Amino acid sequence: MIGWTPCIDYKLATYEQIADYYRKLDKASDRMKLVEIGKTSEGRPQLMAIVSSKKNLKDANLKRYRETSVRLSQGDSLSESERGRWRRAARASPGSTSASTPPRWPGTRPPRSSRTTW
Numbered sequence: 001m002i003g004w005t006p007c008i009d010y011k012l013a014t015y016e017q018i019a020d021y022y023r024k025l026d027k028a029s030d031r032m033k034l035v036e037i038g039k040t041s042e043g044r045p046q047l048m049a050i051v052s053s054k055k056n057l058k059d060a061n062l063k064r065y066r067e068t069s070v071r072l073s074q075g076d077s078l079s080e081s082e083r084g085r086w087r088r089a090a091r092a093s094p095g096s097t098s099a100s101t102p103p104r105w106p107g108t109r110p111p112r113s114s115r116t117t118w
Contacts, residue, residue, distance in 0.1 A: 015044060022049055033057045064089075 026034035036045045
């Protein structure tokens with residue numbers, strides 16, 4: 001899609017090529033949602049690709065997953081029972097590999113227990 005084999009020596013894609021690639025993937029798949037999460041230091045759109053099931057990519061679900069991620073990122077202020085409840089809620093989060101490693105949303109920090117794995 002970008003015109004050459006990825007990872008070939010002496011060939012790097014530009015920002016525009018990568019952004020266009022992600023936009024094409026977004027259009028071609030019902031399991032990916034491309035969102036702008038801000039601007040880069042050069043003023044370009046900062047894109048985030050969310051890959052999950054169709055059900056998880058619905059706006060209401062993404063809002064709930066974002067809230068879960070934000071709450072877990074503030075783990076120091078949560079009681080142990082609250083942490084357990086939020087971790088169970090994160091199990092269905094898009095991109096999540098386990099309940100203790102929810103997806104990272106802009107403006108959040110990982111929970112203390114998994115800081116080294118992010």
